Amino acid sequence: MSDTPNIILRANDVENIRDFDVYVENGGYEALKKSLEMGRDEVINVVKASNLRGRGGAGFPAGIKWSFIPKNEPIKYVCVNADESETGTFKDRLIMETNPHQLIEGALIAAYAIGAKAVYIYLRGEFWDVAHDLDERIAAAREAGFIGENIQDSGWDCEVYTHLGAGAYICGEETALLNSLEGLLGQPRVRPPFPANKGGGLYKEPTVVNNVETLANVPWIINNGADAYKAIGTEQSSGTKLYCVSGHVKNPGVFELPFTTTFRELLYDICGGPRNEGTSFKAMLPSGGSGPIVPLTDEVLDTRMSYEDTAKLGTIIGSASLIIMDDTVDITWVASKVTKFFKHESCGKCTPCREGTYWLDKVIDRIMAGEGTPKDVELIANVANNMQGATLCALGDFAANPIIHTIKQFPDDFAKHVQGDTEMAVAGD
């Protein structure tokens, strides 16, 4: 671990890297200058070759996403998805607070690569202080000629704007984000057309939407080359990842690690194992509320935290927001909590999600109150199943996950409730 560089959490190595001068002294904005010399196609090729995958959750290769943008369209946009709303995720905020210029530089490189003249950083509404700070960083970069007209005499103009959302989880979905950015209701759009196509993006123009962490990786890749980046991580998951650990561990926090790290290394070696003496790890939500829950068995603990290895476990690493639960936690309560979250955050546009989350919440409330029957557990499993795959965007699938997988992995926890055992432990006590 010590042999891998801090690609993103450079604040750990360099004090005050968030200041423009410090950032530039430490090689900042060199990647942008280099990109301007390399030319657009070469930048895309390098990012493609690096196999940089989207860090927002879906893991779609960023270079391929950029290459979808039609070359001959006059107007294109880059949107930075900083609507970090997933439960247990707090990495993007850290990047923007400690290393904002790397994000700005990455976004500018992306904009240059696709030929966009505007970058919108869409922040969740609660990040107003981050947005304020970011505005100052952007102003500093503009003063130095990295933003604005004719950047570094390349003849290319680009502006960077921040935009605060109104506090909706769904606006982290890229098309809902675009709607929200346009001033419309934050509801996802039907695809196709995809954001990269004409007619599907921001103001109907081709648009690249990338996560904060994804773009923050880009300057390093340009500076050090695709091969150096590929050398870190696994075959299909290159580079490092920010892991957000919360819950019942001794040292929660954000850690930058290569994808080759196993859960055991992270949870025991870095985070120091279970928080309370006499308890052991029971379960983990590896990707916040939206990913399938997994029991923390030895098999799971020895799995590498890469896209492909977690998929083999039947879950996803997603945005890598690990919520760790020890054996005092009642998983039914977890299911109920997460369901309430998704009920609250469902946009209401498509039927299965709007009605399904409401219905699930009603039944699981009943189960939690000790009024449920085994039939009710069957019912929610079935309702969640019916939601999955039928919704307009992924939120419907996410909302079904906690129910389906908690029942599958921890049937005993549910059995206790429907037999009348309503006593439950509450995480965090």
Place this chain on the structure above:
Amino acid sequence: MNLIKGFATTFKHVLEEPVTLQYPEQMKPFAERFKGRHHLRRYDNGLEKCIGCALCAAACPADAIWVEAAENSDEQRFSPGERYAKTYEINMLRCIFCGYCEDACPTQAIELGHEHQMSFTDRRDAIYTKTMLIDPVPEGADGTPREVEPGVFTRAIPDMPDAK
């Protein structure tokens, strides 16, 4: 001999209880489910059960029922919910007392009672209007239309138990 036999039979029956009833002074008891003329029921609080949905008219095979609906308001409330029967008529000459209307009714507003003695000297008298069909207001309850508190009777097919 035959004659005696015949008379014997006759006299035997003279002593028996007569089969014939002295209708209308005497009446045969009704079967529980006898279908006589219709009643429009009220809730115990006096509101009409009929919501004017006209499903009875739709179900009627003899086309004997005529319903016209109108909108309730809290100032002029006839029935719970938004809709009530402004006009409700049954043509008793057409009615075949099949009880389909009772089946179709979503609020059990129309019920076939036990009255069956209906005779008319004018065909127009055979049309029973709402005032003739509807039950009297239960004791202690208000009649309809009446003013009620807003927001109380919002559901047409209410969860309103009869005893209330």
Place this chain on the structure above:
Amino acid sequence: MAIPVKDDTKLVTVKIDDKEYQVPAGANLVDLAKWYADNDIPVFCYHPKLEPVGMCRMCLVELGSIMRDRETGDVVLDDNGEPTVRWFPKLQTACTQTASDGMVVRTNTEAVDETRENVLEFLLTSHPLDCPICDKGGECPLQNLTMEHGPQESRMIYSDKMHLQKHVPLGDLIFLDRERCIQCARCVRFQDELVGDAVLGFHERGRRLQIITSSDPGFDTYFSGNTTDICPVGALTTADFRFGARPWEMTEIPSISPWDAAGENISLSMRLDRDFGGRAMIKRVMPRQNEYVNELWISDKTRFGHHFTRSLDRLVEPMVSFGDKLTDQSWNDAYKAAVTALEGASGDVAAIAGGAISNEDLWELRQLVEGLGGSRLGAWPPTHGGADLVAEVGVGQDTNLKELGAGDAILVVASDLEEEVPIWRLRLKRAQDRGAYLVVANARPTRMEEFALDTQRNDKPVEGAAVRYAPGEAAAAISDLKSSNKDVYDRLADATNLVVVAGADGLDLDGNKALMQACANLLIETDHVGKANNGLMSPIPGPNGMGLHYLGYTPEVTQDIVANPPKVLIVAQAEPAEDDPTATEWLSKVDTVITLSLFPDRTTSYASIVLPIQSFAERDGTFVNGERRVQRFYTAQGPLGEAVPAWKILTTIREKLGQGRAKLSAAAVMLEITKNVDVFAEMRYKNLSQVTRQFPEIGGDDLYYGGTAYQNRGGLGIQIPSAADSGKVKAGKVASVKATKASKGELIALPITELYNRSNAFMPSGLVHARVAVPYVTLSSSDADDLGLVDGDLVEVSFEGGAVRVRATVGDVPAGVALLPQHLTDEPTPIVPTVVTLSKIAQPVLA
């Protein structure tokens, strides 16, 4: 039969449930499955007239495409020699798919069935299931689809249901039931996309997502009623119909809107009614599908304005004045009086007919007048003079405004279409959305101009889209377009198709005639005549303005009648004294006025014989709309009092005058017209009631678009060919126009139209009263300053023949003119540009 598409559309092969179909590329999958395969893919949010959004998830199907080798392009075959299909891993929404070659669709698999059942189960969890009292119950897509695809029983506990407000007035006309709403957004999208009045929207999110109106007054649009038709549940209901009847109890009678030149096809939903003496009564007015005329839409005026047909103010008995007062008489005596008067006229008989009268009436009236030796047949109002040019270079055969789009152009001159012909405004605005170049020329701002200039919507040419000319200079503005506005002229000239709508807003008859000629010349010069989707239209008032022309009634003759009053004047379904303040003067010079009227009005008070006629709802007849389409309407409502159809009155008088036997039916009158008037040769009733299959197919036995009224059983009508359709036409000379001049201290009042007004026919529809504007006059800020007026001041507007008291409003109008809407005040206001003086009235100070 194929979906109507442009000729150059490529055909592709699409496989639906193992059967192959040749369909036009790009056609919507839901539409083509219904059209070609008779396969009803269930939908809630999708509507063929709206952009698909794929949000209800009802139309999920299995979708795949036939695999082709990337290099050779050959179809990849599997082991059995069948083409390999690459299936999507998840079910896809059919409504967002468009036909492409090799598309494979399965709609009959278990997965699809299950998903449909699941989606319905989800929808029903929040639905109140109060079908017995729901106005939509019986023609409800949610009901229909639940019966067809839904779950057999509910797994949701009833007490878990969400309870919401059931009676939310969105405006005066439309109520929302928040429980029934399934959040399909059809209403929101209709207002946004089709109408352009984005007054509805969503509020909140998740299960709390609800419809709200963002305008003040609520739901402020002329098309709100249509949202209740397309609502797939009973969430939106009209205040007019609420609980009026159940859908299965009503009989749908085809009819035609009696209001404007569009000739919207409507369906009158009839039911017997106790309060109407047990006679058939109009319970609601619904649109009837006619893709050439109104597609599926009608304006709120058409939908809610039907109450005049049963108004207690209607004339129900003939009246004759033997001395100085009109008294009720029997028909016999009335006929006798009429015959005596007509015989005594010794040939000096003339007639004036209004635009709302049917062709049958016009024919009998003409026969009567001509039979007596008269020849003067006037059209009312005498403001719109271009009917002859519409007959010459009007829009070509098979014109359909919904086909206008990119590459085409539309010119709207001197007309406030939103107020005059709302459906034309809806369809032309939609054409602009599709990319047509819309130019609006007027002396004042109009709603159509806002659309023309709208920069909010993408892909819209806006440069030079609004032309403002000096008041009265409309003809010159169009004649000089080539020199004064070359860019606009070139774009109009170079357009593939060009439709010109020219009216009389702010013009008198001469001005309008000159303008019409200028527009006709423009069309002829640029070769935009004699073909479909090209030509001239005019918003002549009334549903039968063109019928007046074809049967020989002209505004010029009206002017002649005004100047030289005849001995006997027959006024047929026209209200000159209500429209025109100067009419009282010339009407009093006529010896005997005979009126055929619906209402007692100022005109009937000058008459010595008043004959009550039936409205369009009570009788058969035909109208010719602004696109020259002859359309039939049918007897629907029970008769009112002694009123009789106008043609019947006239044919009876003719019999009594010895002009031959009276005809027994409207059809017989039409038969006579077909034999005598060339353009009507094909218009026998049987032909007019022909219907062909229309795309999109709506309102038949389908499950999901709903409505028992959409289906057209009354006929699509037949278009009269224009002169240009059959031969060459020549440009004519544009007469120079004498402008109305005002001296110092005076203004020129331009009469303008308000859709909702206080005319006799509209007033009985009480529901819409709140939407009728307070009488007003609009003047420029400079004139207001000169006169010492501010917004809201009460002013008296005086003109020749009268004066009215109205509110002053200051607006974007040229100096020297005042906009004075017609039919808002009790007293008539000028019908043509007129010199007026304004004086402020001191308002009483409220204690």
